């Protein structure tokens with residue numbers, strides 16, 4: 001059950017401006033959520049929107065939007081790393097803009113049964129797509145060193161070893177089943193508590209990113225977007241933590257300089273830039289937006305424009 005069905009779209013005006021919406025063009029909303037961006041795009045311009053979300057519950061909100069924009073709106077429940085494949089299924093090979101609004105939506109975070117929040121006590125789930133192992137299953141099997149590395153790398157948590165040790169210790173007494181239990185174990189493992197941020201924040205972030213394979217998803221999603229963008233098409237990405245933002249920044253630079261995206265991908269042969277960077281520094285929410293929507297406080301928007309040179313990753317058609 002969804003406890004709260006509200007999500008205030010972050011940096012909405014800035015994202016809409018970035019896309020330079022034009023009549024009859026096609027835009028991809030790669031992270032539909034509750035449809036804040038899709039709805040704003042469809043209301044502002046007589047264009048088409050192809051929306052994607054891996055959360056099966058997003059379909060409820062998509063079905064609602066479909067009632068108002070029958071021919072101009074299409075929703076696919078799936079991962080954005082496959083967005084080029086989804087477009088191909090619709091016989092669409094090029095689009096005019098792609099937007100990503102990364103992370104979790106407010107209903108995901110505010111629904112205790114989804115198990116994303118350390119503020120609410122619910123089952124330890126944390127799966128965006130509602131498939132694969134839950135956080136409970138993962139924590140029941142993971143080795144201490146592996147867990148410490150995940151917490152350090154994906155949460156940038158300096159107390160990663162102490163937290164991992166505490167989790168493994170508690171696990172030997174009994175299964176860790178709830179977000180409340182996990183949050184307490186993490187809080188107890190951290191020696192100094194002088195920050196305003198809850199000590200469980202970084203570890204919850206790390207486990208969520210790991211379980212949902214968010215790093216690979218982001219890298220593959222950006223590649224797929226670059227491949228499907230028409231020349232002059234815009235790529236707008238809103239991220240919420242430094243790990244995501246670094247990947248986006250590096251991806252833009254690599255498409256400008258044609259270098260390999262990450263250690264997982266082969267070095268790209270030297271050729272012309274496939275992206276032009278439009279934001280030297282990321283666009284941040286105004287004080288007014290942060291006052292109105294506190295969750296926007298860590299958002300960063302980066303925008304790039306596709307050049308007319310070949311894709312850095314191979315054309316799709």
Ligand SMILES: C[S@@+](CC[C@H](N)C(=O)[O-])C[C@H]1O[C@@H](n2cnc3c(N)ncnc32)[C@H](O)[C@@H]1O
Pocket residue numbers: 007008009010030031032033034035036037052053054055058078079080081101102103104105106128217218
């Ligand atoms: C911050 S919310 C988007 C909110 C949306 N812009 C709105 O205004 O309602 C992020 C959404 O992206 C989805 N998501 C995250 N990673 C995804 C992925 N790899 N593929 C598809 N959807 C993803 C989540 O399920 C979530 O609904």
